[in-house]
Amino acid sequence: MSARWVEIALVKAGRTKIRYPAELLADDGVRLTVRAPWAAEGVRDFGFVRFEPGDAFTEHYWRDRWYAVKEVRSGAGTLKGWYCDVTRPAVVAADGSGLVVEDLDLDLWVSADGAEVLRLDEDEFAASGLTTTDPEAAVRAERALDELDALGRDGLVELLAGRG
Numbered sequence: 373m374s375a376r377w378v379e380i381a382l383v384k385a386g387r388t389k390i391r392y393p394a395e396l397l398a399d400d401g402v403r404l405t406v407r408a409p410w411a412a413e414g415v416r417d418f419g420f421v422r423f424e425p426g427d428a429f430t431e432h433y434w435r436d437r438w439y440a441v442k443e444v445r446s447g448a449g450t451l452k453g454w455y456c457d458v459t460r461p462a463v464v465a466a467d468g469s470g471l472v473v474e475d476l477d478l479d480l481w482v483s484a485d486g487a488e489v490l491r492l493d494e495d496e497f498a499a500s501g502l503t504t505t506d507p508e509a510a511v512r513a514e515r516a517l518d519e520l521d522a523l524g525r526d527g528l529v530e531l532l533a534g535r536g
Contacts, residue, residue: 378406379470380431385500389475394431404433404464404471420481420490421452429455433462433471438516440473453488456480456520458513476502476513482524489524491517 376396382389392411398404410427426447433440440459444452458478464471477500479492503510 378404378468380406380408381470381472382475383472384475384477397430399464399468402435404435404462406431406433406471418481420483420488421455427452433459433473435461435464437461438476438512439520441520451484453484454482454524456482456524458516458520460509476500476509478513478517480517480520480524486524486527489521491521 377393378396379391380394381391390411392408394406394408396404396406407428407430410423410425410429412423415422415424421444423444428445428447428449430443430445431440432442438458438461440457440462442455442457444455446452456479457473458476458480460474460476462471462473477493477497481488481490481492483489497510497513502513
C-alpha cells in the first residue's frame with residue numbers, strides 16, 4: 373500500500389504563508405494526523421528550539437478545535453517538544469487532498485521534558501486586530517491558548533497529540 377499525501381496550506385491574515393506536502397497517517401473524521409519534514413528553508417532558531425532540515429513533524433489538526441499540535445523530532449528521532457498553533461478549526465478539501473489551516477498568531481511551546489511551557493506571539497495577536505474584526509474568534513483563540521497552556525503544564529500535550 374502506498375502512502376497517501378495531502379497538501380497543508382497555512383494561511384495567515386488572508387494570505388497563504390506556506391504550502392507543503394504531508395503524509396496522511398490518520399483521519400477519523402474529526403482529527404487528521406500527518407507527518408511532514410521541516411518545510412521552510414534553512415534553520416529557524418527560536419532561542420528555545422531550532423527547527424532545521426531533517427526535523428520531522430507529526431501534526432494533529434482538528435475540524436472542531438481551535439488549535440493544532442505538532443510533535444517535533446530531530447532527524448535522528450530525538451523528541452524536541454511540541455509546537456502548538458492556535459488556529460481556526462481545520463478545513464479539509466472535499467476530495468481529501470488538502471487541508472487549510474488559518475493561523476491566529478498565538479502559539480505555545482512545550483519542551484520534550486515538559487519543564488518549559490512558553491506562550492508565544494501574544495504581541496502579534498494583539499496587533500492583528502482580530503479582537504476588533506472578529507471578536508468571537510479572538511475569544512475562542514484566547515481560550516484555546518489557555519487550554520493548551522493548561523494541558524502543557526499538566527504534561528498532557530503528549531497524550532493530546534497521541535490520542536486526544
